[in-house]
Amino acid sequence: MLATDPLLLYQFGNIPTPPQAWIVRWLWLIPALPILSAGIISLLKQRFRRLSSSLAIGSLSGSLLLSIVALSHVIYTRNLLLQFGFNSGFHDIVNFTWFQFGNSAVDLGWILDPLSAIMAVMVCFVGLLIFIYSTGYMEHDENFTRFFCFLSLFAGAMLGVVIANSILLLFMCWELVGLTSYLLIGFWYQKPSAAAAAKKAFITTRVGDIFFLLGIVWLFAQTGTLLFYNHGSGSMEGLALSGLLAQHAALGLTASGAIGLLIFAGAAGKSGQLPLHVWLPDAMEGPTPVSALIHAATMVAAGVYLIARVYPLMSAGMPLTATGEAAGTTTALIVVTWIGAATAVFAALIAVAQNDIKRILAYSTISQLGYMMAGLGLGGVAVGMFHLITHAFFKALLFLGAGSVIHGCHEEQDIRRMGGLKTQMRATFLTYAVGMLALCGFPLVFSGFWSKDAILEAAHKSAFIKGPYYLLIFGAVLTAFYMTRQVSYVFFGQARGDGHAHESPRVMTAPLAILAFFAVALGAIGTPAWPWFRAFLEGHAASFDMHALFEADFAKLLATSTVIVFLGLGLGWLLYGNKSPKAEEPDALEKAAPALWAALRDRLYVDELYGVTVIAFYYWWARVADWLDRRVWGGIVVAVAWVFKMFAQFNRLLDMHGVDGTFDKACEELSTGGGIVSRVQNGRAQTYLRILAFAVIALAAILIWSVRP
Amino acid sequence: MSSPLTGYLVVAALLFSIGLAGALVRRNAIMVLIGIELMLNAANLNFIAFWRYSPHPEALTGMMFAIFSIAVAAAEAAVGLGLVIAIHRHTGTTDLDKMNRMKG
Numbered sequence: 001m002l003a004t005d006p007l008l009l010y011q012f013g014n015i016p017t018p019p020q021a022w023i024v025r026w027l028w029l030i031p032a033l034p035i036l037s038a039g040i041i042s043l044l045k046q047r048f049r050r051l052s053s054s055l056a057i058g059s060l061s062g063s064l065l066l067s068i069v070a071l072s073h074v075i076y077t078r079n080l081l082l083q084f085g086f087n088s089g090f091h092d093i094v095n096f097t098w099f100q101f102g103n104s105a106v107d108l109g110w111i112l113d114p115l116s117a118i119m120a121v122m123v124c125f126v127g128l129l130i131f132i133y134s135t136g137y138m139e140h141d142e143n144f145t146r147f148f149c150f151l152s153l154f155a156g157a158m159l160g161v162v163i164a165n166s167i168l169l170l171f172m173c174w175e176l177v178g179l180t181s182y183l184l185i186g187f188w189y190q191k192p193s194a195a196a197a198a199k200k201a202f203i204t205t206r207v208g209d210i211f212f213l214l215g216i217v218w219l220f221a222q223t224g225t226l227l228f229y230n231h232g233s234g235s236m237e238g239l240a241l242s243g244l245l246a247q248h249a250a251l252g253l254t255a256s257g258a259i260g261l262l263i264f265a266g267a268a269g270k271s272g273q274l275p276l277h278v279w280l281p282d283a284m285e286g287p288t289p290v291s292a293l294i295h296a297a298t299m300v301a302a303g304v305y306l307i308a309r310v311y312p313l314m315s316a317g318m319p320l321t322a323t324g325e326a327a328g329t330t331t332a333l334i335v336v337t338w339i340g341a342a343t344a345v346f347a348a349l350i351a352v353a354q355n356d357i358k359r360i361l362a363y364s365t366i367s368q369l370g371y372m373m374a375g376l377g378l379g380g381v382a383v384g385m386f387h388l389i390t391h392a393f394f395k396a397l398l399f400l401g402a403g404s405v406i407h408g409c410h411e412e413q414d415i416r417r418m419g420g421l422k423t424q425m426r427a428t429f430l431t432y433a434v435g436m437l438a439l440c441g442f443p444l445v446f447s448g449f450w451s452k453d454a455i456l457e458a459a460h461k462s463a464f465i466k467g468p469y470y471l472l473i474f475g476a477v478l479t480a481f482y483m484t485r486q487v488s489y490v491f492f493g494q495a496r497g498d499g500h501a502h503e504s505p506r507v508m509t510a511p512l513a514i515l516a517f518f519a520v521a522l523g524a525i526g527t528p529a530w531p532w533f534r535a536f537l538e539g540h541a542a543s544f545d546m547h548a549l550f551e552a553d554f555a556k557l558l559a560t561s562t563v564i565v566f567l568g569l570g571l572g573w574l575l576y577g578n579k580s581p582k583a584e585e586p587d588a589l590e591k592a593a594p595a596l597w598a599a600l601r602d603r604l605y606v607d608e609l610y611g612v613t614v615i616a617f618y619y620w621w622a623r624v625a626d627w628l629d630r631r632v633w634g635g636i637v638v639a640v641a642w643v644f645k646m647f648a649q650f651n652r653l654l655d656m657h658g659v660d661g662t663f664d665k666a667c668e669e670l671s672t673g674g675g676i677v678s679r680v681q682n683g684r685a686q687t688y689l690r691i692l693a694f695a696v697i698a699l700a701a702i703l704i705w706s707v708r709p
Numbered sequence: 710m711s712s713p714l715t716g717y718l719v720v721a722a723l724l725f726s727i728g729l730a731g732a733l734v735r736r737n738a739i740m741v742l743i744g745i746e747l748m749l750n751a752a753n754l755n756f757i758a759f760w761r762y763s764p765h766p767e768a769l770t771g772m773m774f775a776i777f778s779i780a781v782a783a784a785e786a787a788v789g790l791g792l793v794i795a796i797h798r799h800t801g802t803t804d805l806d807k808m809n810r811m812k813g
Contacts, residue, residue: 683809686741690733 018080020073023066024092027110027163030066030120031173033059035156041149049144053135056148060131060155064124067117067159074117075536082541090539093165093229104220107227111165114537115385119162119305122389126297126396127155129511133400134289136507137407147187147287154180158298162305167216167235168226170306174212174270177299178205184294185286197282204279208269215262219313222247222255228309236312245317253331256316260332263310264339271303272366273373274343278606280366284358288403291358296365296399297392304372304388307336308381315380333377334465340373341459341468341475346604348478352485352589353600356413357402360486364439365395367475371455374468379458382534386526387451389533393522394438394448397515401432404504404512405490409497415486420495425503429491431512436487438519440480440569443562447523452476454526454534457557473564480568488576528554717758725751738793738803742786749782 037059041052073092081090095109131151138147157180160173179202186198220226223240225233232239247255267273272280283295294300307314314332344367351363368391376384406413408425422429438448456476459469495501503509526533529549535542575588590597599605680691728747735741753775760771797803 683811684805685808685811686733686805688811693729693733 018073018076020069020076021092023070023073024094024112026066027070027094027112030063030070030124030163031156031159033062033066033156034152034159038149038152038156041145041152044145046142046145052145052148053131056152056155057128057131057135059152060124060128063155063159064121064128067120067124070112071117071121074112074114078114078536078539081539086539091229093227093231095165095227095230104224106168107166107225107230108169109165109227109230110163110169111229112163114539115305115308115381116163118385118389118536120159122392123155123158123162123298126392126515127158127293129514130289130293130297130396130400131155133292133403133508133511134287136505137289137403138287141287143187147184150180150183150187151290151293154184154294154299158302161302165228165234166226167219167228167310170309171212171216174266174302174306175209177294177302178202178209178270181205181283181294181299184290185283187286187290191285194285197279197285201279201283204276205269208266208276211262212266212269215259215266218255218262219259222259236310241312241316244313254317256313257331260310260314260316260330261335263313264307264332264336267303267306267373268339269303270306271300271369271373272343272347273303273339273370274346275606277343277347277366278610281359281362281603284356284362288358288399288406291362292396292399292403295362297396300365300369301372301388301392304369304376304384307373307376308385308388311376311381314376329377329462329465335377337374337377337465337468340370340375340377341471343367343370344374344475345370345471345478348475348482350600350603351482352478353587353597355415357405357415357418357486357490358399358413360415360482361395361398361402364398364479364482367479368395368439371452371472371475374472375455375458378462378465378468379454380538382537383454383458385537386454386533390438390447390451390519390522390526393515394435394446394519397431397435397512397519398439400508400512400515401428401435404428404508405432405501407504407508408501410501412497415489417497418490418495418501419493419497420491421501422491424495424501425491427503427509428512431509431516432491433487434516434519436483440483441476441561441565443558443565445520445523447519447521447526449561449565450523450526453557453561456561457554460557473560476561476564477568477571480565481572484569484572485576488573492577712762714758714762717754721751721754721758724748724754736804736806738796738805739790741805742789742793745789746782746786749778749785753778 034056037055041055044052077090077092091111091113093109093111095107098106098108100106131148134147134151138144141147154177157173157176161170161177164170164173182198182202185201186195188194189198216226219235222244223235225235225240227234228236230237234240241256244256244259245254249255249258253261269276280295280300284291286295314336315330318330318333347363347366347370351360351367354360354363368387372384372387372391375387405418405421405425405428408421408428409418412418434446438446441449441452443449456469456472459465459472462469524530527549528551529546530542530544532542586594587597602608680687725748728744728749728751731744731747732741733744735744756771756774756778760766760769760774763771793803796808800807
């Protein structure tokens with residue numbers, strides 16, 4: 001994708017500067033506001049609950065306004081460029097040097113392009129709704145202030161990832177995001193499971209981040225710049241990319257492919273792709289708004305966003321046809337696609353056999369992230385990003401709905417102990433159903449259908465990688481199936497829980513309604529009839545063409561995905577619909593295939609596999625290190641200590657006989673002398689007077705003697 | 710005798726010596742005080758004598774010194790007697806040899 005730099009065009013004078021151009025200079029305020037409010041909240045005392053939540057919500061609203069201005073600027077600029085006949089991507093950038101060492105500079109900067117603008121608006125908007133929801137959900141928590149401090153810090157860091165134009169700045173914010181994820185998963189650190197989950201999330205993502213960091217260092221070493229775009233000399237621009245392509249790394253990879261794969265390892269860690277997905281289900285130990293914001297809508301999507309951001313690097317060397325269509329693919333993108341597709345099916349399989357309402361959604365998130373990765377690999381930035389945006393809305397909706405259910409059922413999370421909630425929690429049920437249908441990809445009405453369809457279409461059309469298409473289709477069936485299972489367990493049948501469920505307060509249901517609206521409405525910008533989203537990201541004009549809906553290819557695809565969805569929904573309803581089984585009763589699927597069920601229920605033994613390989617290895621290594629410490633290093637330390645001890649003994653002798661002896665003698669002399677002198681001071685006034693008289697006489701004598709000639 | 714001044718000075722020196730001897734040898738605190746008063750008066754006598762035979766006897770300097778000195782001596786005697794009474798109340802004696810607590 002050839003990107004245009006609007007600054008150059010303004011300079012040539014043939015394009016007027018857009019009215020909101022100031023936003024480019026002030027873009028840094030978008031992440032700075034929430035970070036600032038996090039700083040202020042961290043100084044507040046525990047009892048300033050209202051103030052802290054208002055600060056967090058207020059600052060994020062400010063960021064939302066700014067990012068809407070930024071988006072409007074981008075749309076305006078795009079229309080201008082189209083008018084003047086520039087039919088390609090563009091970006092506004094502001095770069096500055098952080099510090100200089102030797103001949104290289106460490107540059108930071110921010111970027112405003114369609115990708116970052118739309119992502120910033122999404123993060124601010126979903127974030128704001130979840131902040132508002134949290135004021136209801138966390139109402140009774142004594143650490144309310146701390147919660148909002150962390151949430152605000154997270155929002156700021158995430159927005160930093162979004163607008164970063166420097167891979168170093170992106171990495172810093174990336175790590176900050178990981179930190180807040182750790183803090184928020186372990187928010188209820190009194191629970192040992194939450195503390196363990198926090199550590200697991202932090203360490204697992206760290207594995208990916210090591211590779212990411214290696215990729216950054218390699219990229220910096222090869223291109224000499226940390227910036228993505230810098231008027232032609234950034235690392236994502238033609239010159240650097242062709243340099244990277246010419247370099248050959250090991251295993252037949254070019255340097256660009258190898259760096260791309262290293263960066264993808266970081267993205268896989270954050271986005272829970274195979275084999276680093278194990279932390280995400282455990283991360284559900286955190287409060288539900290955190291699961292919705294961080295572990296469904298935004299942070300886990302950061303990995304997908306990162307791949308979209310470095311897409312020029314991932315796709316460097318991709319052969320193109322004369323019209324600019326992809327005529328081939330690259331190794332890096334093949335890996336991304338396969339891992340994404342495998343993750344999509346793998347996680348969907350496990351989601352079928354989970355009983356915790358949030359865990360099902362967590363595996364569903366992993367599966368959907370796999371879809372996004374596959375979409376990026378197969379269809380480019382627009383396909384993956386569209387699913388990211390729609391997914392952020394409907395998955396946040398599902399998580400918040402799940403939170404509302406958990407809240408209403410007195411902290412019950414096992415779907416077998418719910419049931420019949422469709423009458424008791426009407427608002428939650430309706431919005432949850434919208435989210436569920438969007439996730440399943442129910443045809444034509446819901447946004448999830450259009451975004452998932454775009455991925456399937458890209459997979460179908462791809463002439464180079466065939467397998468993922470079938471994997472993704474299978475994943476889609478499973479998605480519809482497990483969501484039907486969950487919804488029928490939770491909302492249909494008879495109530496099986498103890499105690500009466502109640503609907504959640506308005507402050508929690510209102511965000512659900514808003515998210516549900518968007519879960520439907522967002523589909524409108526990505527239909528084949530009016531592919532505005534794709535055109536927007538790729539910088540060309542979007543045309544309204546109703547005929548695209550009736551093309552043979554599309555009709556075939558539509559038929560396929562409709563069949564898929566109804567197959568999943570039908571199977572699910574057949575097995576679980578209105579059955580209301582007892583909690584102790586085996587699952588309907590368990591009766592059919594007990595061995596398969598057990599494997600799925602135990603998450604396909606990935607955790608156990610890590611237990612006997614990685615963790616066992618670490619235990620063994622720790623034991624070796626322990627032995628080394630005790631025997632080898634310990635021995636050296638003991639020897640050194642012995643030498644010093646001997647030296648100290650010698651010193652002691654010297655002290656006792658040399659220094660102390662002299663000192664003691666001197667003291668003795670002093671005290672004897674003092675005894676003699678003290679006899680004069682016997683306390684009698686007359687003695688003193690006598691001495692005084694003698695002294696006066698002596699003085700007088702001396703005086704007389706000296707005056708006499 | 711070359712000048713009457715010498716006579717006065719000799720008398721004053723004698724008076725001072727008597728006072729000093731009294732202050733040094735008497736055991737009774739009252740007597741020691743009296744000795745000290747004698748020494749002070751010897752000094753007063755010197756003031757007056759030196760003034761009277763000075764080049765400017767019309768300026769009343771020596772007289773003024775003597776008067777101040779007497780006033781101070783009176784105050785000192787009052788303080789001294791007060792101390793003696795306080796010590797007597799405290800220890801029941803005025804014998805100076807028994808009072809040896811002025812050690813450091």
